Amino acid sequence: MNTAPVTFTGVTKQFTPTVRGLDDVTVSFAPNKVTVLLGLSGSGKSTLLRHVNGLQRPTSGAIQTLGVGVERASERELRQLRRRIGFIFQHFHLVGPMSVLENVCTGKLGTLNGPRLTLMSYPKAVRREAMEQLDRVGLADRAYQRADTLSGGQQQRVAIARALIQKPEILLADEPVASLDPVSSTQVIELIGRISREENLTVICSLHQVQLALDFSDHIVGLRQGKVVLDRATDTIAREDALNIYSAMAAADEDTAEKAAEAV
């Protein structure tokens, strides 16, 4: 797909009369690139991600995702759309007592009929594919281990394998490294970047680590209080510009300054 797979036009999300999650957001996400969303806690990063696949709907404005008008799509159309979009989260959302391989197989549930209660109830082709995806994320040797016995970084790689088995056209990642140590964080972000290049996958990823965003993304969108305050190719952004997303507010708010320092 050559045109932008995701486009927001004048999108506002009013949660309550006084709380606005997104404020007149107009932004396009480029195909086959990694775009990082930066911004303080509460700036609207998760809200934006949840609007891409219709988990939340805008109060006003238009969202086109893979050709679907999210703001007016039926629930059925949204379910179909979500099958084309992988989503990974800060807390991995794996089923702890299940094996690593079975967790990856669950990524196929949307395309299989009927419940799957054990690993062997998945078609052999699905189990083979799950093993291939685990191999890609470097965890084939852990396939039969309980998921909750893996480290956080390994669990996030399993969650990535589970998203990839869906063959997504877009991968959404909501603070995927917020629970990880710096080494595991770098490994996970590097992996997401490599997979995006190999699969021509459009990635939209929220992060709190400015340096990781500068090192591994193609594009950065900065949010502040629900508004887009930066929207540029990463190689045109100086570190100070990225930090500015945080520090412009910090001048007026010491607590914000502390959070900005943590985020770096």
Ligand SMILES: Nc1ncnc2c1ncn2[C@@H]1O[C@H](COP(=O)(O)OP(=O)(O)OP(=O)(O)O)[C@@H](O)[C@H]1O
């Ligand atoms: N379901 C909801 N109901 C009411 N307000 C909400 C809801 N979800 C988010 N908000 C508010 O919308 C704003 C944006 O929240 P959001 O979770 O998108 O921020 P964020 O940038 O992802 O923060 P963080 O980095 O902490 O995850 C915040 O003021 C938040 O309190």
